[in-house]
Amino acid sequence: MALPDFYWVVAEISELKENYAGHCYLELVEKQADEVNVSARAKGIIWNKRYLFLKSFFENSTGETLREGLKILVKVKIEYHEIYGLSLVITDIDPSFTVGEMTLKRQMIIKRLEEEGVFSMNKELCFPAVPQRIAVISSKNAAGYSDFINHLKGNLPGYVFHTSLTESAMQGSETEKGIISALDKVSTNLNLFDLVVIIRGGGSQSDLSWFDNYNIAYYITQFPLPVITGIGHDKDMSVADMVAYKALKTPTAVADFLIDNMTITENHIVEMSVEIKELSRKIIEENRNRIEASKTALLPLARLMISDQKNTLTEKITEIVNVGKEYSFKSGITMANQKSRLYSAVKSFISDKNTIIQKVRLGLIDNTTDLLSRNSIRLEGSEKTLTILSPENVLRRGYTITSLNGKILKNSEELSINDHIVTRFIDGSVDSTVIEKKVRIDEKETIRQPDK
Amino acid sequence: MAKKEFSFNEAIAEIENILRNIENGDLDVDTLSVEVKRASELIKQCQKKLRSTEEEINGIFKDMD
Numbered sequence: 223m224a225l226p227d228f229y230w231v232v233a234e235i236s237e238l239k240e241n242y243a244g245h246c247y248l249e250l251v252e253k254q255a256d257e258v259n260v261s262a263r264a265k266g267i268i269w270n271k272r273y274l275f276l277k278s279f280f281e282n283s284t285g286e287t288l289r290e291g292l293k294i295l296v297k298v299k300i301e302y303h304e305i306y307g308l309s310l311v312i313t314d315i316d317p318s319f320t321v322g323e324m325t326l327k328r329q330m331i332i333k334r335l336e337e338e339g340v341f342s343m344n345k346e347l348c349f350p351a352v353p354q355r356i357a358v359i360s361s362k363n364a365a366g367y368s369d370f371i372n373h374l375k376g377n378l379p380g381y382v383f384h385t386s387l388t389e390s391a392m393q394g395s396e397t398e399k400g401i402i403s404a405l406d407k408v409s410t411n412l413n414l415f416d417l418v419v420i421i422r423g424g425g426s427q428s429d430l431s432w433f434d435n436y437n438i439a440y441y442i443t444q445f446p447l448p449v450i451t452g453i454g455h456d457k458d459m460s461v462a463d464m465v466a467y468k469a470l471k472t473p474t475a476v477a478d479f480l481i482d483n484m485t486i487t488e489n490h491i492v493e494m495s496v497e498i499k500e501l502s503r504k505i506i507e508e509n510r511n512r513i514e515a516s517k518t519a520l521l522p523l524a525r526l527m528i529s530d531q532k533n534t535l536t537e538k539i540t541e542i543v544n545v546g547k548e549y550s551f552k553s554g555i556t557m558a559n560q561k562s563r564l565y566s567a568v569k570s571f572i573s574d575k576n577t578i579i580q581k582v583r584l585g586l587i588d589n590t591t592d593l594l595s596r597n598s599i600r601l602e603g604s605e606k607t608l609t610i611l612s613p614e615n616v617l618r619r620g621y622t623i624t625s626l627n628g629k630i631l632k633n634s635e636e637l638s639i640n641d642h643i644v645t646r647f648i649d650g651s652v653d654s655t656v657i658e659k660k661v662r663i664d665e666k667e668t669i670r671q672p673d674k
Numbered sequence: 675m676a677k678k679e680f681s682f683n684e685a686i687a688e689i690e691n692i693l694r695n696i697e698n699g700d701l702d703v704d705t706l707s708v709e710v711k712r713a714s715e716l717i718k719q720c721q722k723k724l725r726s727t728e729e730e731i732n733g734i735f736k737d738m739d
Contacts, residue, residue, distance in 0.1 A: 352682045352723060381724050488724055491686070494693050495717045501696045502710050509703055 227299060228313065233264070234293045244270035246277075246288075250310065265309040266298070276315050283317030285458065286324065286431055290395065295319035324431055331436045331461050340443040344467045347448045350416040351487045353480045356385045357408040357415040357447070359401060360473075361392045366423020366452065370473035377481045379488070386415070392422035392453070397432040401462075405441050412446055419480075420462070421452035421473035433460030442466055452476035617648040634659060682723055685716045 233250035240246050248266040253259065268276060280288055288294075297314035335341040356374075360367040367387070374383050388407050390400030401420065408418055433439075433453055439461045442449045448467035452475060453460065463469035470476050609615065613623065623646045624631045631637065641656045692713045695701050701709060 350683070351686055354723075382726055484724060487682075487686075488721065491689070491717055491720050494689050495714070498689075498693055498696060498710055498713050501693075502706060505696070505699075505701075505706060506703065 228297050229300070230295060230316075231298050231310065232293065232295050232319070233266075235288065235290050236260075236263075238288060238290050240273075244273060246270075246273040248312075265307070266296075266312055267309050268312045272313060276312070280315055280317050280320070284321050284324070286320065292320055293323040324434070328434045328461055331434060331439060332464065334436060335439055335443065335461075335465060338440075340440065341465055343443040344445060344449055344465060347446070347467060349448050349467065349483070351483075353416050353483050354381075354383055355414060355416045356383060356480070357418045358385050358387045359390050359404040359408070359418060359420045360387060360422055362387060362389055364392060364421075364423040366421050366473040369423060370419070370421050370452070370477050373474045373477035374480065377477075377484075379481070379485060381481060381484045381488075383480065393432050395432075398435050398437055401438050402441050405445060408447075409445070415447055417448045417450060417467075418445065419450045419452060419473075419476050420466070421476055423473060430458060430460050433462035435461065438462050439465045450476050450479065614648070617646070622647055680719055680723060682720060685720050689713050689716050689720075 231250070233252060235248055236251045237249035238246065239248075246268040248268070250264050250266045251260045252262040254261050277288060280286070286292065295316040296310075296312045297316075298310035298312050300308065301311050302308050332341070358367070358370070360370070371385060374385065377383075388404040390404040391397050392400075405418070408415060430453070433451075442462055443465045451460075451463045451466040451469045452471070452473040453463065459469055468479065470479055617623070625644050625646070626636065626641055631643070637643065637656050637659060639656050639659060643654050643656060645652045645654060692709045695709065696706065
């Protein structure tokens with residue numbers, strides 16, 4: 223059975239090696255629907271001269287190098303070698319098939335992230351005002367990393383940044399694992415960082431498709447800090463770039479972005495500071511003007527008020543004086559009244575009293591006269607009695623008065639024997655000497671009166 | 675862990691708030707001086723943070739690794 227000279231075959235590269243002579247040996251597989259199990263496998267060879275041509279043709283057309291994991295459409299010739307066995311000698315390649323495959327794969331990743339609702343989650347995070355503490359995910363030896371560090375630390379405004387590098391493969395099949403474990407490591411120290419940057423250097427356009435990776439993209443969307451990428455190139459963006467908070471073309475651009483953000487923040491602060499200063503000055507000025515205006519307005523007002531008060535005061539004084547005058551005038555009248563009333567009262571009192579005195583006087587006179595006349599009558603009677611009782615009259619009636627040494631004797635006790643006594647009669651007297659004295663004499667005999 | 679960190683965002687928010695109050699004329703002269711003083715302190719702290727020495731920042735990272 224005759225075989226055709228060539229076939230167009232679709233296969234996935236599962237292994238690719240170049241040997242010392244520049245020949246390319248590949249393992250081509252066809253995978254089952256699960257994308258893991260292999261359903262067909264074949265050896266492929268690209269001879270060195272052909273390989274040089276196809277390689278650059280493919281790279282120029284797809285932006286990708288021929289590498290494991292890519293799906294390709296190739297024109298093959300079947301050869302059999304006694305030692306090496308059956309192999310497919312590749313003579314041509316259709317890059318547009320790979321581009322389509324890659325695009326399709328990217329689109330499926332994007333669609334899945336969108337369907338899961340996570341696509342823009344990292345973009346929705348709040349970007350720090352001061353992106354100062356930076357977790358860098360890169361490869362230490364990558365030119366891009368040192369560009370980034372030099373550019374960042376040499377920034378003109380003199381801002382200070384701190385960077386902490388977590389290393390990862392930035393291309394090849396280890397990329398997915400490396401990026402994810404680096405993100406994991408950063409996530410254990412989230413409070414130490416303001417953001418994450420994923421950078422790699424130098425325009426290797428071909429390896430971009432390593433970041434068209436669902437797991438890397440998903441990790442970025444779920445990361446709690448903003449992720450900035452600097453892995454892209456001029457033409458295209460990887461899915462990782464699309465879901466990152468911000469995708470920039472180069473590490474240097476990332477550094478500029480961070481410096482710019484610091485500048486924006488500082489300008490904002492300076493502007494606010496200036497504005498606060500100006501507004502405060504304005505407010506103070508306004509207040510000063512208000513005080514001045516009040517002062518200006520106050521003086522005449524105060525004068526007016528004082529003069530008002532003065533007038534009121536004068537009026538009051540006049541009023542008080544008048545009231546006082548009126549009062550004292552009224553009081554004068556009252557006093558005069560009182561005086562005259564008092565005067566007439568006293569007068570009438572005195573006259574009343576006079577009348578009474580007069581009456582008493584008259585009464586007294588009457589009574590006294592009466593009393594005197596009555597007493598005079600009585601006196602006359604007494605005179606008669608007295609006349610009757612006078613010693614001469616008594617002597618005349620026959621009584622005598624006996625005296626011793628000029629002293630009238632009223633009883634015999636006063637006399638002793640041989641006393642010289644004088645007995646007086648109406649017509650003369652007789653001197654006698656006491657011869658005898660009867661000691662106890664009857665009372666009747668002593669006061670015996672000649673009439674009885 | 676480090677002591678309570680100066681929060682730049684909070685500081686900015688506070689400065690903005692003070693500025694807004696001043697703009698709206700909500701402050702009397704007494705409060706104004708207090709607020710302006712506070713704002714200038716915050717501004718100073720913010721600017722210090724932007725240019726704080728690397729040693730200061732590196733101190734924060736001691737816990738790592």
